Amino acid sequence: MEAVHGGRGRWGFLPLNLRFKGSWFSLVKEVEKRQVNGKSFFDLLSAKVRNGLTVKFWSDNWVGLTVLKDRWPKLYCLEKDKQCVVADRLIWDGSMWRFTPNWKHGLSTVEEISEMQDVDFLLNNSSLSSEVDRWFWGEDGNEPMSVASVKKWIRKGTEVLRDHSMIWESWVPNKVNLFIWRAEMDRIPTKEALIRIHVNIQDDSCALCNSATENVMHLFTGCYFACGVWSAVGIWCDIGPVMAFDFIDLLHVQDQSHRGKWAQKIIRVIVYITCWVVWKLRNERIFQGANPKVVDAVARIKSWPFLWLKNRSKYTCIEWKDWGRNPLYML
Structure with a gap:
């Protein structure tokens, strides 16, 4: 899917190229618009960064209350690799973990400088380890991500009670x-x-x-x-x-x-x-x-x-x- 729908400017939570219609297009649009109790699918999904190899630095929810591309839009525009992972931007310099950007050009506006100061503040205590990144689900962000939990969320508030008499029998084809x-x-x-x-x-x-x-x-x-x-x-x-x-x-x-x-x-x-x-x-x-x-x-x-x-x-x-x-x- 990333090969067909990926590329600069085509990523939100899921890759989507608007030129290609079909089942993937319909699925992504349905996930994006689905909300339960004012929260979207993406609002309930968060990552606990360990080695930083599977968590997108800009587009995944891993630090703070929102994704970094929305928190720092000016810096995001300067980013050359918008699909970079956390491990690409947090580098150990021998004494501490530092944010290492890959800008198109240097900082030149007040907004960019202000956002960079916020970067230093937010990522001050961030670090990486040798463990694998983990994904969590739910309003508290402490429930392990699973297909069952997503299905439960999708049905919550939208499932219509249907009075079916048919009972599924497992030993019948x-x-x-x-x-x-x-x-x-x-x-x-x-x-x-x-x-x-x-x-x-x-x-x-x-x-x-x-x-x-x-x-x-x-x-x-x-x-x-x-x-x-x-x-x-x-x-x-x-x-x-x-x-x-x-x-x-x-x-x-x-x-x-x-x-x-x-x-x-x-x-x-x-x-x-x-x-x-x-x-x-x-x-x-x-x-x-x-x-x-x-x-x-x-x-x-x-x-x-x-x-x-x-x-x-x-x-x-x-x-x-x-x-x-x-x-x-x-x-």
Whole structure:
């Protein structure tokens, strides 16, 4: 990034060349404008200088209350190497650490001389050591810098409470978890959703039953094909008829089981995979001209979670013949 966006006049907290748009440009602009409780990202980031090899002398927050390029703007203009590190400017002369500038020309104005006097005052007690520089985070400047701390700050004051019913299941493939998450928010490409974004769809009817407009609610709860699948799943799981009038209702089907935490987890995953299978069969119908059957859907619904549970959970000894009769037999 420094090779593309670096160079004189292109550095703030992060390198940015305004001529190049793209994801890095968007990221830098978002970081620069983000504020929580009146403090920006850069206000909360500070360095504890040790050997001075990784801390920028002018643009990093390492001494005083602000970056030195803002505290001494006239001297900063005189600097030849604006990306110099602290170790480039604090030099041991045999008796003490001295500020060693690299000016374009000597000091010539009252402002420059005044700022140089402030340099002598501020850096009077500064020194370097053989240890590695350290970065800290937070209003007090004593919390070690970490990705988790930055994420917490970004979310603070801006995170909107969302009443999601979907729970991420670790032993289920990410693509299935993501699909359910998107489906709950009506963010999967059903025909109705595609029409909303002006995609030319000649026929908006459900690909599996042709009885109504294809949207999330119909595809997973109102479609005749899906209803047949849910009926078979309810019998297999021994939880009675699966009654759902909206997609959110499907995400609470596990509440019908009173056999403990793992029983609810397994049923929840079976619900996830049922939705996934219905979606896959819908796509096969549209793009491959397949003629899906309920019995084929149920076969997939039984086999896929069996493999995931056996290989990704503590239930490594489950048997297919017993699982095929009831997925909660081992509980």
